Amino acid sequence: MSEPDILIVGGGLAGLFCALKLAPRPVAILAAAPIGQGASSVWAQGGIAAAVAEGDSPELHAADTKAAGAGIVDDETALSVAREARARVDDLLRIGAPFDHDSAGNLTPSREAAHSARRIVRVKGDGAGAAIMQALIAAVRRTPSITIHENLVAEDLILQSGRVAGVLARDASGRLRAFPARATVLASGGIGALYALTTNPPQANGAALAFAARAGARIADAEFVQFHPTAIDIGRDPAPLATEALRGEGAILVNRAGKRFMPALHKDAELAPRDVVARGVFAEIAAGRGAFLDATEAVGAAFAEKFPNVAATCRSAGVDPARQPIPIAPAEHYHMGGIWTDAKGRTSLPGLWAAGEVASTGLHGANRLASNSLLEAVVFADRVARDIAETLPGLPAPKAPQPVTPAETPARADAESVTEVRRIMSRHVGVLRDAVGLREALRALYALRDKALAEGSADLRNRAEAALLVAASAYLRRESRGGHFRTDFPSADPAQAHRSVITLDEALRLARTVAASEAA
Known part of the structure; x- marks a missing residue:
């Protein structure tokens, strides 16, 4: 058929x-x-x-x-x-x-x-x-x-x-x-x-x-990558999510000492745009103070009824969200x-x-x-x-495709390479970015792409090339805007208030240039 x-x-x-x-x-x-x-x-x-x-x-x-x-x-x-x-x-x-x-x-x-x-x-x-x-x-x-x-x-x-x-x-x-x-x-x-x-x-x-x-x-x-500020930080992959609706119901963000930190960062506090909240949560964790979503007063005993999925996830990790703050961390959520x-x-x-x-x-x-x-x-x-x-x-009907030969059926990416892509992206192309880290990401991802080509792994090649497109675009946008925050260019530049477009050839050319300069 x-x-x-x-x-x-x-x-x-x-x-x-x-x-x-x-x-x-x-x-x-x-x-x-x-x-x-x-x-x-x-x-x-x-x-x-x-x-x-x-x-x-x-x-x-x-x-x-x-x-x-x-x-x-x-x-x-x-x-x-x-x-x-x-x-x-x-x-x-x-x-x-x-x-x-x-x-x-x-x-x-x-x-x-x-x-x-x-x-x-x-x-x-x-x-x-x-x-x-x-x-x-x-x-x-x-x-x-x-x-x-x-x-x-x-x-x-x-x-x-x-x-x-x-x-x-x-x-x-x-x-x-x-x-x-x-x-x-x-x-x-x-x-x-x-x-x-x-x-x-x-x-x-x-x-x-x-x-x-x-x-x-x-x-x-x-x-532009959005990091959800309230992923539930209980060591699971993927990380379960504490819905934004909790903050809409009045839940607050606090550090380990119970102190709120968002009112000092934005007029809308916990209801600020996600990129602002994610950076606030990231900063508390980086400073060693931890970050938690506290719904004990705003939702309290009604938590399990109003948010059954979040409640079940928390309870499975030994956290009672009706009585305890939920440990959180920013996690990649949407592109x-x-x-x-x-x-x-x-x-x-x-x-x-x-x-x-x-x-x-x-x-x-x-x-x-x-x-x-x-x-x-x-x-x-x-x-x-x-x-x-x-x-x-x-639309024209497609011609019968050429038979797929064994040489055209590359292996899946090995687990170590997949982990390496994820490490590179989180460390250098994550919530906070800078030129040094982005250059390292471009160099390392280009090397992984070379490895994929040598091993014939379509899976690794696709992962590395997708990551290169993100890293190259982040390197080229020398300002901070929305989900893209450059610590070396922390302000928005009105001249860059436009969408970006990139091709894979452009991303690869940039990565080759960076790799060559790093090797020199």
Whole structure:
């Protein structure tokens, strides 16, 4: 049986929603793990940002998005996404997402940091991602036009006559398989697994960023990485998350002595933008004072009822959040950068679309506003589906791909190299950055890429190249803005108040120059 003409890489919110929006057109989904197990969407706790409450509006939502984005949010994108938010929430309600309602049947949104209104549509306090995904998975499994391929890891794009014509992916047995397609959608998530401490699943390793760039795709805003300030610091990988909604409910940040530290750093204290809070938490930990999220007064005995997932995680580590402060640390949480797309989700490569965290649409700017990630995923998944539906009849059918030979089936990255990438990124391309550290990152990552080429490891090559794109972009932006903070350039530069674009060739050229100068 032949595969469908439309291929979606990724089994998270953006991928599944796009597939449902394309129905009844035949679609194949490639997922690196069983559906629902390898997607960051499942772990999203806050919810979806949408102006659904009385007194709120898409215009206010867009204004908050732009304020958090530190001067480089695309105005038209922010407003158009905010205006589509309610319709996408209604789509999810029809699919079966059990968003919180009051006794009159009205949605009951909560508030999160940097929002000027209560507009986070959520599920039982901290369960939005899992509940939304459960509804989508059930809908996808009962949709006959959708074929699901699980445990298939995409490693490269198939290119034919200057356009993307599908994907090469490795199955659970290690065999490399070709999946030709007339339209290919990347919805494979972010880059969290490139960092030593992250809230993302291990499948979020930036591979699509690398192989899309290797094919010639433009990468935008790669330097902007958001670190969630309140990952629960109990030694787990990935790190569990203490949702932003806790601070929205009044929880405070304190050090080991019980002293609050955020009021001295920002007028909004604990509800300041995430990058500010992350740096505050990082500084307390670096100074040896520790950092904790204290909800004992704001939530107290109601903790388990209001935030059951966080409560269960804390209790499993011997912490009672109703009575004790929760130990926290900043962890890589979300990548504002990614594969550049236009307003329809088209990348710079013909035949390739992108949606969700893997894409960079201009919505988030330098710092994502809380709960805009799930919103962007469904809005752009819908746009991609509509664009493909309109253009598919005119797209050329892919030719039969060349057989994959053993020489083209490289090994997976060894554990030591994966750990080394994560160490480099956390140490030199993390919450705080400077030229010396970034140069070391470029040199070391370039050496790991050379190792990958010598050993024939597509996995290590993708990790190293994705990390190089982030490090090179961070080195080139000599200012501090949003999620990118340079200790050697601690102020924002008005002349740099624009989005960045980089190609893999440019990143490699920079890394080679740095490596050569270090060796001289």
